[in-house]
Amino acid sequence: MADAARNLRELLSRFTDQWQPMAIAAVNDYEVKLAKVQGDFIWHQHDDTDELFLVIDGTLTISLPGRDVELRAGELYVVPRGVQHCPRAQDEAAILLIEPKGTVNTGEAAGPRTTTVLQLD
Amino acid sequence: MADAARNLRELLSRFTDQWQPMAIAAVNDYEVKLAKVQGDFIWHQHDDTDELFLVIDGTLTISLPGRDVELRAGELYVVPRGVQHCPRAQDEAAILLIEPKGTVNTGEAAGPRTTTVLQLD
Numbered sequence: 001m002a003d004a005a006r007n008l009r010e011l012l013s014r015f016t017d018q019w020q021p022m023a024i025a026a027v028n029d030y031e032v033k034l035a036k037v038q039g040d041f042i043w044h045q046h047d048d049t050d051e052l053f054l055v056i057d058g059t060l061t062i063s064l065p066g067r068d069v070e071l072r073a074g075e076l077y078v079v080p081r082g083v084q085h086c087p088r089a090q091d092e093a094a095i096l097l098i099e100p101k102g103t104v105n106t107g108e109a110a111g112p113r114t115t116t117v118l119q120l121d
Numbered sequence: 122m123a124d125a126a127r128n129l130r131e132l133l134s135r136f137t138d139q140w141q142p143m144a145i146a147a148v149n150d151y152e153v154k155l156a157k158v159q160g161d162f163i164w165h166q167h168d169d170t171d172e173l174f175l176v177i178d179g180t181l182t183i184s185l186p187g188r189d190v191e192l193r194a195g196e197l198y199v200v201p202r203g204v205q206h207c208p209r210a211q212d213e214a215a216i217l218l219i220e221p222k223g224t225v226n227t228g229e230a231a232g233p234r235t236t237t238v239l240q241l242d
Contacts, residue, residue: 005190005198025199027171027219030151032197050148056195069126074177076153077126078146098148098219 008056011120012036012094021097021105022118031101033117038092043084044109051079051099058093062086129177132241133157133215142218142226143239152222154238159213164205165230172200172220179214183207 006024015022015036025032037060053060054076062069062077063086069077079085087095106114127145136143136157146153158181174181175197183190183198184207190198200206208216227235 003199003201005192005196007193008195008197025173025197027151027173027199028202028221030148030219032173032199052146052148052153071126072128074130075126075128076146078124078148078153080124081149098151100149 006120008034008094008096012056015094018092019105019113020115020118022120023101024120026101027098029101030098031103031117033097033099034094035097036092036094037087037089040088041086042106042109042111042113043086044107045082045084046079046099046103046107047082049100049103050081051085051103052097053077053079053087054096054098056094056096058089058091060093060095061088061090063088127241129155129215129217133177136215139213140226140234141236141239143241144222145241147222148219150222151219152224152238154218154220155215156218157213157215158208158210161209162207163227163230163232163234164207165228166203166205167200167220167224167228168203170221170224171202172206172224173218174198174200174208175217175219177215177217179210179212181214181216182209182211184209 021033021035055071142154142156176192
């Protein structure tokens with residue numbers, strides 16, 4: 001990962017595929033990822049790690065058991081490890097994620113929505 | 122750390138002291154901190170960890186040996202572990218930091234600018 005400043009909106013302008021995260025920076029063994037999302041993801045959980053969501057543009061809803069957390073631009077939420085969640089966005093939203101390298105987007109659920117994280121460079 | 126959404130600008134509106142970080146969320150053993158900064162901090166380094174700076178408002182300059190990294194709102198930079206750096210801001214800036222819990226703001230330099238991280242709740 002190059003030692004360079006990252007402009008989040010400039011990087012997001014390059015994104016074409018929704019739900020395709022790209023790692024743009026690393027903090028020790030954690031990755032900072034960007035993604036554009038729209039529609040419903042799948043219910044899943046990460047048994048071994050918390051997962052930070054920060055909304056850059058738009059609105060993201062994180063459905064949790066029994067409640068929804070709605071995040072607008074400039075708002076963040078950390079899904080605790082082991083908690084089932086389903087991210088969704090009615091209109092396209094841009095999000096930043098922070099979690100350990102190797103965290104799989106679909107967590108313990110796996111399946112056809114599982115993707116490899118792209119690397120910026 | 123409460124299981125709640127965090128609005129970065131709303132939280133920053135409560136800040137009065139510059140260079141006084143407040144932890145607003147945790148991702149495993151990492152802390153997400155906010156701070157308002159103005160003027161020059163001190164040259165220091167963190168021998169054991171990288172340190173992520175994301176600018177929320179204003180402009181932050183991170184002086185490094187031989188060069189400056191200038192970050193505007195929506196831009197981030199990760200100072201690699203062991204690299205001397207001096208954050209500075211001509212006008213007040215608001216920043217988000219991510220690093221392991223227990224990371225000291227003045228790193229190996231210590232001294233009178235060392236502060237305890239406040240906890241949101």
